[in-house]
Amino acid sequence: xxxxxxxxxxxxxxxxxxxxTSAEEASTLTKIGQQVPAFEFKLDKDKTASIADYKGKIVLxxxxxxxxxPCRQEFPRVQKEIWEKYKDNPKFALMAxxxxxxxxxxxxxxxxxxxxxxxxPDEGRKIFSLFATQSIPRNVVLDENGKIIYQSxxxxxxxxxxxxxxxxTRLKKLLP
Numbered sequence: 001x002x003x004x005x006x007x008x009x010x011x012x013x014x015x016x017x018x019x020x021t022s023a024e025e026a027s028t029l030t031k032i033g034q035q036v037p038a039f040e041f042k043l044d045k046d047k048t049a050s051i052a053d054y055k056g057k058i059v060l061x062x063x064x065x066x067x068x069x070p071c072r073q074e075f076p077r078v079q080k081e082i083w084e085k086y087k088d089n090p091k092f093a094l095m096a097x098x099x100x101x102x103x104x105x106x107x108x109x110x111x112x113x114x115x116x117x118x119x120x121p122d123e124g125r126k127i128f129s130l131f132a133t134q135s136i137p138r139n140v141v142l143d144e145n146g147k148i149i150y151q152s153x154x155x156x157x158x159x160x161x162x163x164x165x166x167x168x169t170r171l172k173k174l175l176p
Contacts, residue, residue, distance in 0.1 A: 027133040036146045037130040041120055045103060054093050058170045059142040062096040063128050066109040070155040071137040081164060083117040091174040097122035099136055139163055
């Protein structure tokens with residue numbers, strides 16, 4: 001009887017995990033190989049940019065929230081293993097968008113954590129909603145032509161290692 005209970009419990013856990021993964025994947029609105037949706041964003045309170053301005057670069061888009069525990073776990077690695085490694089590479093850009101957060105939240109968060117990469121507001125999910133309906137953190141990598149070459153949902157060692165490998169490979173290809 002205990003074996004049957006254990007097997008049923010494992011089956012329910014497995015099905016629940018697969019259902020969550022499927023729901024997260026279903027929340028993704030973009031696909032690898034697709035051109036990035038067009039959007040504009042504020043680089044600071046007075047300067048607007050367009051994602052089209054970054055053609056010719058490998059771009060990492062990160063969607064997060066200041067209150068999100070996995071996002072807070074991921075960001076120190078983004079700073080150290082991505083930004084500090086590639087910040088001087090003219091073929092690389094990184095933008096982290098605070099989903100549903102304005103300057104009044106993202107700037108103090110950036111300063112209090114000593115992050116030096118672009119942490120920008122995405123009030124009303126205007127940008128996030130082009131890529132997904134839910135689930136953060138979320139990373140999207142664009143190639144030099146603005147095509148999506150990588151997407152991840154959540155934070156895991158495996159996904160972060162894959163992200164690092166893709167950035168390293170793609171940026172080496174763009175060296176003069």
